[in-house]
Amino acid sequence: MATFIASGGRVWRKFVKTFPLGSNLSLKRSPTSALANGRLSSTSSENVLVSKDEKSGIATVRMNNPPVNSLNTALLLSLRSCFEELEKDKSCRALILTSNKPKVFCAGLDILELYQKSPDYVGQFWEKVQDMWLSLYGSRLVTMAAINGHSPAGGCLLSLACDYRIMAEGNFVIGLNETQLDLVAPFWLRQMMVDAIGYRQAEMALMVGALYPSNKALQLGLVDKLVPIEDVQTVAEEEVKNWLKIPDQARAITKMASRKPLLDELRKRKQEDIQTFRDETTRESVQLSIQQYLDKLKAKK
Numbered sequence: 569m570a571t572f573i574a575s576g577g578r579v580w581r582k583f584v585k586t587f588p589l590g591s592n593l594s595l596k597r598s599p600t601s602a603l604a605n606g607r608l609s610s611t612s613s614e615n616v617l618v619s620k621d622e623k624s625g626i627a628t629v630r631m632n633n634p635p636v637n638s639l640n641t642a643l644l645l646s647l648r649s650c651f652e653e654l655e656k657d658k659s660c661r662a663l664i665l666t667s668n669k670p671k672v673f674c675a676g677l678d679i680l681e682l683y684q685k686s687p688d689y690v691g692q693f694w695e696k697v698q699d700m701w702l703s704l705y706g707s708r709l710v711t712m713a714a715i716n717g718h719s720p721a722g723g724c725l726l727s728l729a730c731d732y733r734i735m736a737e738g739n740f741v742i743g744l745n746e747t748q749l750d751l752v753a754p755f756w757l758r759q760m761m762v763d764a765i766g767y768r769q770a771e772m773a774l775m776v777g778a779l780y781p782s783n784k785a786l787q788l789g790l791v792d793k794l795v796p797i798e799d800v801q802t803v804a805e806e807e808v809k810n811w812l813k814i815p816d817q818a819r820a821i822t823k824m825a826s827r828k829p830l831l832d833e834l835r836k837r838k839q840e841d842i843q844t845f846r847d848e849t850t851r852e853s854v855q856l857s858i859q860q861y862l863d864k865l866k867a868k869k
């Protein structure tokens with residue numbers, strides 16, 4: 569269903585569309601955004617909320633998968649559908665990725681999707697991670713991560729796939745802590761880390777599974793800007809507008825020129841990457857580490 573809503577001088581396109589596994593993509597206003605002056609509608613089952621300002625062509629994509637936006641199958645499918653939908657939309661020029669629940673941007677992969685599942689299941693799950701990443705990292709749009717909270721592991725993956733990262737100041741962490749779960753970040757994730765912070769720092773960070781507080785992440789270049797949490801969205805919108813002063817075509821071609829080798833490499837090695845993931849995550853010792861990690865998370869309370 570698609571309707572157009574005119575409000576406050578801007579035209580809002582609103583539609584609610586059902587994606588596989590019952591996840592929804594809806595275009596609606598965000599409660600805190602300066603771009604937001606459309607009509608608000610919501611249902612509790614929506615795991616991705618999207619608002620798009622037709623005039624500027626800036627879309628805000630809010631992950632809405634309580635409590636911590638862990639990337640389960642449904643959220644991965646919704647994110648991919650959403651990125652592809654915006655990619656096809658000729659009037660869309662930029663995408664801001666953020667969390668609908670401040671304080672946690674994304675807790676990474678849903679660990680339960682990796683625990684006590686069949687090799688086929690985890691293989692299919694991993695392909696959804698790959699496909700979501702291919703659509704975000706390979707996007708022609710300006711992509712901005714508005715990291716309004718913790719961003720470990722898969723949350724860091726999402727952030728690194730964007731063109732620019734703005735993070736909330738304070739006691740929030742970001743990084744690739746895979747080794748702490750006895751997991752090994754795949755080559756395409758490791759490469760993004762190297763590209764962001766350089767070989768030596770990435771090598772150390774990946775080996776020890778480091779999670780950095782936001783000020784250290786800024787110092788390393790893992791994020792590009794730190795702002796108070798309440799300003800993350802506004803500053804992201806301002807930053808996007810600066811980027812949009814550059815002609816889209818030249819910017820997008822330049823982006824593709826630098827990202828194509830890694831995109832092509834994953835496309836070529838997709839099945840091998842899935843096989844590795846299947847074999848490793850279902851290994852008994854890794855299952856035990858995942859179980860211990862889950863227990864640790866629960867015991868936190």
Ligand SMILES: CCCCCCCCCC/C=C\CC(=O)SCCNC(=O)CCNC(=O)[C@H](O)C(C)(C)COP(=O)(O)OP(=O)(O)OC[C@H]1O[C@@H](n2cnc3c(N)ncnc32)[C@H](O)[C@@H]1OP(=O)(O)O
Nearest residue numbers: 638675676677678679680718720721722751752845848865
């Ligand atoms: C050669 C070998 C190749 C092998 C291939 C391996 C491939 C590697 C894949 C690489 C990519 C990504 C890997 C991952 O993303 S793994 C996930 C890692 N994530 C984390 O370590 C984060 C864990 N969570 C936290 O640290 C905290 O939750 C938080 C994000 C800091 C938020 O803290 P909070 O205090 O606000 O919330 P908290 O009480 O901890 O959590 C609330 C409930 O949510 C549950 N939960 C948290 N995170 C996850 C998660 N990632 N998956 C599933 N469930 C999660 C938590 O247990 C609480 O549940 P409950 O309320 O107690 O029931």
